[in-house]
Amino acid sequence: MKIVTWNVNSVRVRHDRLLAFVDRAAPDVLCLQELKCVDAQFPRDALRSRGYGAALFGQKTYNGVAVLSRGDIESVTRSFDDGEDDPQSRFICVATMGVRVASAYIPNGSLVGSDKWAYKLRWLERLNSWVRANVRPDEPFALCGDYNIAPDDQDVRVPAEWSGSTLCHEAVRGAYASLLSLGLVDLVRVRHPEGGPLTWWDYRGGAFFKDDGLRIDHVLATAPLARRLTSAVVDRDERKGEGASDHAPVIVTFDEAAASSG
């Protein structure tokens, strides 16, 4: 089974690239972030014709997340249902193809000390609480998305440029570590203990040309899924050329035979 997470940075602008990626990569489950559109604007039909159903949590202008799947999609939940008023569409969770998969767009945080920074920290607390309350360590579960967190300086090409930023601050790295402490495994890190590969490069300053980026998109999974892992890679080619998102897809694959044996 192949699961992909990709911040597409506008599903309307990325329409042709999205369909081409689906045709090329052929994921079983595809988590998307930054749809930047309402559900009615999502290309359901084009994806349905390719065999994918979709669970959407869209929003006008900003944010928006989705999970696409070749299998039936059940038990869809949106946001955290924790009683907090959150007008931003950043979290959706579904059950499909024998796993539960969440697509998360963790807030950027703007500048440390800003209101957006406080929102990011609170959102991470809420995510942590959601995982503790809703995920059993012995069930196959994957938390996919744009975390806006580089877990370690090894995940940053030029750490000095990002030191203390909202992507690298010890507070968000601590929140990330807290998720791991709940039993989730950073699947790309398992396969790349040396750090990287990078998943985001700024549009400005020729960052991709200089490979000046960060690893901020992740797939965290429980042990029943992590032990089936066969590969974890970043599709750098998707960042190339005209009309690319500033994020590259993260692709993880799992052994099928081990699934039935638990």
Add this chain to the structure above:
DNA sequence: ATGGCATTGCAACAATGA
């Protein structure tokens, strides 16, 4: 090389991103 900000809503730029 893979390039030198992009996207949205609005109708000129401001807001946002990471």
